[in-house]
Amino acid sequence: MKIKRHAKILEILDQHAIETQEELAEKLKEAGFDITQATISRDIKEMKLVKMMDASGRYRYSKYRDEAVPVNERMMNVFREAVTHIDYAGNIVVVKTLSGMAHAAAVTVDLTEWSEIVGCLAGDDTIFILLKTEQTAMELVSNLKKYIK
Amino acid sequence: MKIKRHAKILEILDQHAIETQEELAEKLKEAGFDITQATISRDIKEMKLVKMMDASGRYRYSKYRDEAVPVNERMMNVFREAVTHIDYAGNIVVVKTLSGMAHAAAVTVDLTEWSEIVGCLAGDDTIFILLKTEQTAMELVSNLKKYIK
DNA sequence: AACAAACATGCATAATTATACCATAGTTGT
């Protein structure tokens, strides 16, 4: 049910200016989902939705507009095969790979054209990716994690 | 002081994982800005900052990554000269211009390459811009308002 | 099927955030 509810939430946010979680709960109830504000709070966290001021000066929940890292088929394959762990510290993202695979994985990272990536260095089983800010490092981790395991 | 504080806030958000407004208030105090959580709340609204789950599963304040509408010199000029009012209803943005100027302004909108813009129709002093969703209509209004008056 | 483990969600409430109201300081026009 959670999946369907999440889909419905996106639909509702696109169609109505939702200012509070209670309001969203209302709409969901109208749509036949019987849930409480607590669940909405968890959904919002999980779905990475955000509350921000809109053009009319009021608050509004909306999708976070994610600047996705452009990935290609090769990168997806290499990551699925070779990457074991991804994390970051400050503005550096650290990618751990199976032994000897770091170089191959790093090449695919180099090939992306994400302007926030300053540079990328591979050892035997570790890659350091230098980003412009911690904020973007966090986003890169979030993006890359989709492709591992 | 507000301007400087806002700049400092952006700097802090890039350097630290800030989970609450109180935490941000702390950092600002360390930096010599003597303010309270209430002010932060107002700043966050005004600056359109958002709280969302980060890669580690915790909350974090960050900039909203805005997909800016690509504007050119001509558009900025036309808007400054001719556009009097911008608003939206549902997924349609309505731009009011001085009499007879709508066409000129609409042409510059047509020339932007924002994929969310479905189409654009001009009368004598009014333009209708059709967007894909209300959400993007809201964002377009927010973006265009920077260029009028 | 029986059970364990993982997941989902309500309830109550703690934690956090937004804002009404007020005071003060800065600006503007006369």
Place this chain on the structure above:
DNA sequence: ACAACTATGGTATAATTATGCATGTTTGTT
């Protein structure tokens, strides 16, 4: 200089959101 605005921001508190705990539900395993 002075009144009238406007902008800023604190205080107190209302409003909203997050979450610990308990319970029910689903999933996977033997």
